[in-house]
Amino acid sequence: MKWRIIPLHATDAFTAMAIDEAVSESIARGSLPTLRFWRWQPSAVSIGYFQSIEDEVNLEKCKEIGVDVVRRRTGGGAVYHDYDGEITYSVIGPQEMFPHSIHDSYKLICGWVINGLKNLGIEAQFAPINDILVGGKKISGNAQTRRNGILLQHGTILYNLDVRKMFSLLKVSQEKISDKMIKSVEDRVTRLVDFGSFSMQDTYQALLKGFTEGTEFEFGKLTQEEINRAHELANERYRKQEWNFMR
Amino acid sequence: MPERVVTEKVPGGKLLRIKVDYSGTINSVKITGDFFLHPEEAINDIEKSLVGAKADDVLGIVTRVVQEKGIELIGVTPDSIASVIRSAMQ
Numbered sequence: 001m002k003w004r005i006i007p008l009h010a011t012d013a014f015t016a017m018a019i020d021e022a023v024s025e026s027i028a029r030g031s032l033p034t035l036r037f038w039r040w041q042p043s044a045v046s047i048g049y050f051q052s053i054e055d056e057v058n059l060e061k062c063k064e065i066g067v068d069v070v071r072r073r074t075g076g077g078a079v080y081h082d083y084d085g086e087i088t089y090s091v092i093g094p095q096e097m098f099p100h101s102i103h104d105s106y107k108l109i110c111g112w113v114i115n116g117l118k119n120l121g122i123e124a125q126f127a128p129i130n131d132i133l134v135g136g137k138k139i140s141g142n143a144q145t146r147r148n149g150i151l152l153q154h155g156t157i158l159y160n161l162d163v164r165k166m167f168s169l170l171k172v173s174q175e176k177i178s179d180k181m182i183k184s185v186e187d188r189v190t191r192l193v194d195f196g197s198f199s200m201q202d203t204y205q206a207l208l209k210g211f212t213e214g215t216e217f218e219f220g221k222l223t224q225e226e227i228n229r230a231h232e233l234a235n236e237r238y239r240k241q242e243w244n245f246m247r
Numbered sequence: 248m249p250e251r252v253v254t255e256k257v258p259g260g261k262l263l264r265i266k267v268d269y270s271g272t273i274n275s276v277k278i279t280g281d282f283f284l285h286p287e288e289a290i291n292d293i294e295k296s297l298v299g300a301k302a303d304d305v306l307g308i309v310t311r312v313v314q315e316k317g318i319e320l321i322g323v324t325p326d327s328i329a330s331v332i333r334s335a336m337q
Contacts, residue, residue: 049287052279055264075321077262077281102285102321129261129283129322146285247279 001097003217006036008087008204013044013070016088018233021073022226023092024150032220033093035211037204040081040088044068045169048076048143052247061168071244074143074154076130080166081156085191087203089113089211090154098151106130106144109153113140116210117157120203122195130155137190159192159203250275253335257282261322267335273300276332283321292316293328302336305329 011019016038023034044067047056053069056078062069067080081088091109098105110126117124117134124140127133132140142155163182172181192198198206222230237243254264261282268274276297284290289312296312297305306329312318313325320328 048281050279050282050284050290052264052277055279073287075281075283075287102283102319144283145287247277 001093001216002032003093003212003215004032004034004220005208005212005217006034006038006221007208007219008037008039008201010039010041010083012042013040013046013068013081014234014238015230016040017046017070017072017238018230019222019226020090020092020152020154021233022229023090023222024147024152025229026223026226027092027094028148028150031223032218033097034090034220035092035217036090037207038088038090039083039086039200040068041083042066042068043080043082043085044070045078045080046070046072047078049073049145050075050247051078053244056171058169058171065169067169069244070238071246072143072154073147074145074152076141076143078170079141079156080169082160082162082165084200085160085162086156086158087200087207088154088156089207090152091211092150092152095146095149095151102144102146103128105151106142106153109144110140110142110155112211113142113155113157113207114210115213116207119206119209120192120196120198122192134190134195137188139190139192157192157203157207158189159200161189161191163189251335253331255327255331255334257323257327260324260327263323263327263331265328265331265335267332269336271301273297273305273332273336278328278332280323282323284323285319285321289316289318293318297332302333305332305336 114124124134130142144153250268263280266277309325
């Protein structure tokens with residue numbers, strides 16, 4: 001099946017979540033399956049569907065430095081998304097395009113990320129449930145939901161990371177933010193900048209090739225209907241306290 | 248009795264942080280964490296079905312709701328959810 005590709009763009013956290021949902025709705029009505037690449041602007045924290053925002057996020061600090069906070073409609077953990085620190089993708093298509101097993105569908109889509117990293121000369125491995133590792137360290141986290149016959153998987157590829165900033169925004173008790181803990185994150189997480197001087201654009205091109213190799217696709221953009229619906233969803237759900245504080 | 252919170256990392260899986268308000272039976276329960284559960288809204292069915300439950304009933308109720316609603320759990324199991332809830336009830 002032919003894919004619509006929406007090239008790398010930047011969007012705020014609430015609109016980003018709303019676009020994924022608006023596109024899912026339009027695909028349920030027959031639009032092309034869609035792959036989009038995007039960056040979080042401003043930088044943001046996202047939490048998993050089942051997490052408690054107050055348990056996970058230092059809301060005061062986020063407000064102070066202008067970092068948005070949003071609940072995703074996918075499960076998984078809290079993530080700090082730095083505008084200069086990562087590229088995010090969303091894969092959205094009818095469920096029947098993907099393996100029935102959730103594990104196998106993670107493996108398939110994460111395989112596209114792995115192919116993309118290979119284009120940069122980086123050997124990565126899928127690490128179930130939902131991670132991608134390089135040299136045993138995490139470089140990508142991914143999360144999936146299936147609703148109304150549509151599969152959405154979004155995930156991030158870590159380009160750079162300021163561990164100290166991340167810890168100031170996520171709720172880790174202050175005593176844990178010791179050099180030892182920062183060292184332990186550095187032992188578990190890796191970034192593209194550790195492997196070469198790739199620009200964000202190089203990374204995007206490599207990922208795009210990894211996701212689309214052997215598939216039929218066309219570059220496109222969101223329809224006006226999708227844009228309108230995304231604005232509506234952003235305002236009625238993703239910006240709302242009822243949603244973000246629901247658990 | 249005030250709300251009790253128990254946090255546990257499921258071996259080979261994800262983190263569960265469960266908040267239970269309990270006085271002989273469960274008054275309310277909130278199941279949070281970084282796990283996956285499909286369909287997501289079904290977490291409310293599990294939580295609601297546990298209201299009024301005694302500790303010994305918890306595993307049976309979680310298992311039944313998961314089966315009846317066709318819930319798929321990733322990174323946690325009915326057993327791990329029930330075990331953390333029961334820890335919070337002790």
